[in-house]
Amino acid sequence: MLELTSVSSGYAGAQVLxxxxxxxxxxxxxxxxxxxxxxxxxxxxxxxxxxxxxxxQIIFNGTDLTTIAPHKIAxxxxxxxxxxxxxxxxxxxxENLEIGLMAGNKSSATLDKVLGMxxxxxxxxxxxxxxxxxxxxxxxxxxxxxxxxxxxxLLDEPTEGLQPSMIALIRDTVVALKKQxxxxxLVEQRVDAVLSIADKVMFLENGMNRDVMSAxxxxxxxxxxxxxxxx
Amino acid sequence: xxxxxxxxxxxxxxxxxxxxxxLMAVGLSLVFGVMRVVNVAHGEFFMLGAVLAWFVADxxxxxxxxxxxxxxxxxxxxxxxxxxxxxxTILKRIKYDPERTIVATIGLxxxxxxxxxxxxGSNARPVEPPFNQRISIPWFxxxxxxxxxxxxxxxxxxxxxxxxxxxxxxxxxxxxVLMTRTRIGLIMRATQLDRDVAQAYGIxxxxxxxxxxxxxxxxxxxxAVLIVPIQQAHYLMxxxxxxxxxxxxIIGGLGSLAGTVVAAVLIGLSxxxxxxxxxxxxxxxxxxxxxxxxxxxxxxxxxxxxxx
Numbered sequence: 282m283l284e285l286t287s288v289s290s291g292y293a294g295a296q297v298l299x300x301x302x303x304x305x306x307x308x309x310x311x312x313x314x315x316x317x318x319x320x321x322x323x324x325x326x327x328x329x330x331x332x333x334x335x336x337x338q339i340i341f342n343g344t345d346l347t348t349i350a351p352h353k354i355a356x357x358x359x360x361x362x363x364x365x366x367x368x369x370x371x372x373x374x375x376e377n378l379e380i381g382l383m384a385g386n387k388s389s390a391t392l393d394k395v396l397g398m399x400x401x402x403x404x405x406x407x408x409x410x411x412x413x414x415x416x417x418x419x420x421x422x423x424x425x426x427x428x429x430x431x432x433x434x435l436l437d438e439p440t441e442g443l444q445p446s447m448i449a450l451i452r453d454t455v456v457a458l459k460k461q462x463x464x465x466x467l468v469e470q471r472v473d474a475v476l477s478i479a480d481k482v483m484f485l486e487n488g489m490n491r492d493v494m495s496a497x498x499x500x501x502x503x504x505x506x507x508x509x510x511x512x
Numbered sequence: 513x514x515x516x517x518x519x520x521x522x523x524x525x526x527x528x529x530x531x532x533x534x535l536m537a538v539g540l541s542l543v544f545g546v547m548r549v550v551n552v553a554h555g556e557f558f559m560l561g562a563v564l565a566w567f568v569a570d571x572x573x574x575x576x577x578x579x580x581x582x583x584x585x586x587x588x589x590x591x592x593x594x595x596x597x598x599x600x601t602i603l604k605r606i607k608y609d610p611e612r613t614i615v616a617t618i619g620l621x622x623x624x625x626x627x628x629x630x631x632x633g634s635n636a637r638p639v640e641p642p643f644n645q646r647i648s649i650p651w652f653x654x655x656x657x658x659x660x661x662x663x664x665x666x667x668x669x670x671x672x673x674x675x676x677x678x679x680x681x682x683x684x685x686x687x688x689v690l691m692t693r694t695r696i697g698l699i700m701r702a703t704q705l706d707r708d709v710a711q712a713y714g715i716x717x718x719x720x721x722x723x724x725x726x727x728x729x730x731x732x733x734x735x736a737v738l739i740v741p742i743q744q745a746h747y748l749m750x751x752x753x754x755x756x757x758x759x760x761x762i763i764g765g766l767g768s769l770a771g772t773v774v775a776a777v778l779i780g781l782s783x784x785x786x787x788x789x790x791x792x793x794x795x796x797x798x799x800x801x802x803x804x805x806x807x808x809x810x811x812x813x814x815x816x817x818x819x820x
Contacts, residue, residue: 384714
């Protein structure tokens with residue numbers, strides 16, 4: 282489904298990601314762990330074409346994403362939930378979701394499905410995104426991405442600053458999507474939340490791929506967490 | 513001297529100025545709001561609209577209404593298309609960098625101005641209005657026999673000026689509908705709020721920018737076509753409207769379309785009233801003073817977003 286081969290990228294002369302490789306299959310949850318500044322968000326942005334890969338290939342279902350225009354990547358079936366949610370703050374809930382529907386060229390049937398997953402959004406369709414609570418904003422950010430009916434979902438720190446009940450809702454949603462065959466690339470700081478749902482874990486350090494292992498292996502060897510991320 | 517009739521006269525003149533200013537400033541505000549580009553060449557798009565209106569009217573001839581309606585469609589489309597070309601060949605190439613776009617649009621200003629001077633010349637040329645009946649404005653006074661109506665000398669306007677106000681109101685409503693009720697408006701607002709995320713959600717930001725730059729320039733040209741039967745077309749006519757547009761956009765709040773319209777009405781009315789009772793120069797001085805106070809006491813403008 283998704284194959285990164287020796288991908289490097291960064292910001293205006295400063296290289297952040299260095300020759301990172303990764304593979305992710307349909308229905309698989311891969312989690313990226315690493316300290317702040319390790320390059321996790323940079324990797325997400327590079328996959329979405331928001332940062333140009335200076336080297337390497339990003340193949341998604343046979344298409345090299347590094348060769349197509351950034352606005353065409355969503356249409357390939359990739360949903361993106363950025364760090365900090367980054368909703369269209371002045372737009373209503375309905376308008377934010379409509380942007381997702383437009384990106385995936387989906388109909389109102391998809392919207393009904395998403396609102397079924399997050400009923401609270403249905404009650405707030407005419408409310409501006411910046412007036413929602415943190416948890417509701419995360420639901421909206423996730424719902425907006427799901428309006429594309431993506432085959433691959435990129436989630437960048439989706440539980441950041443959320444209360445436990447909301448974290449559980451996001452985790453249940455991710456597990457449900459995995460069962461539907463959606464591939465999920467997850468950046469997360471909460472290791473406990475990750476280990477219970479991930480299939481594979483990748484450690485990034487200074488923009489380099491330190492290790493990739495199964496989540497089972499990491500659960501059996503908790504000392505590896507201390508070694509790679511100091512927790 | 514009875515004051516009230518002249519207040520009415522000043523208000524009508526002010527509303528004509530406000531109508532044209534609102535259209536032009538909304539274009540400037542739209543470009544800044546969505547693209548974060550301070551378009552210093554906006555006044556030249558206005559001037560070009562007026563000059564093209566003269567060319568179209570001159571070429572078509574016949575009844576003034578026919579040539580004017582033709583100019584109303586042709587000039588904004590041509591100016592908008594020129595802006596789209598400028599976007600693709602200049603602004604896109606410098607990646608819409610805020611500082612570099614200011615310098616680039618200053619360059620564009622001089623190119624448009626000098627090419628116009630070389631081709632159109634330095635003369636001011638009129639375009640005949642499609643209709644221009646004079647309307648006297650009545651006033652009332654108490655006499656021994658009760659309330660009676662009379663027509664003060666010089667108190668009047670023209671049907672064309674009233675039509676300019678009406679047409680501008682319709683156009684501004686159309687822009688509001690476009691921005692808030694249509695899919696393309698939603699796309700423009702999303703791009704304005706977060707360019708990167710808009711791109712990640714399939715929005716072709718380059719195309720949106722081209723459209724917005726063309727639309728902004730087209731609005732400036734449309735404003736010029738409306739005003740040219742009152743003011744005449746001249747290659748230096750873009751300077752004052754550009755200054756006033758910046759004043760309006762700053763007072764209204766950068767990127768706020770509603771604020772821009774409110775500020776245009778304020779500045780237009782004060783311009784009209786002060787010009788009637790004092791001088792147009794004093795009106796400009798007061799507008800500049802207002803913008804100074806706004807920048808000191810409310811830098812985000814009347815309806816702009818407050819940045820702590």
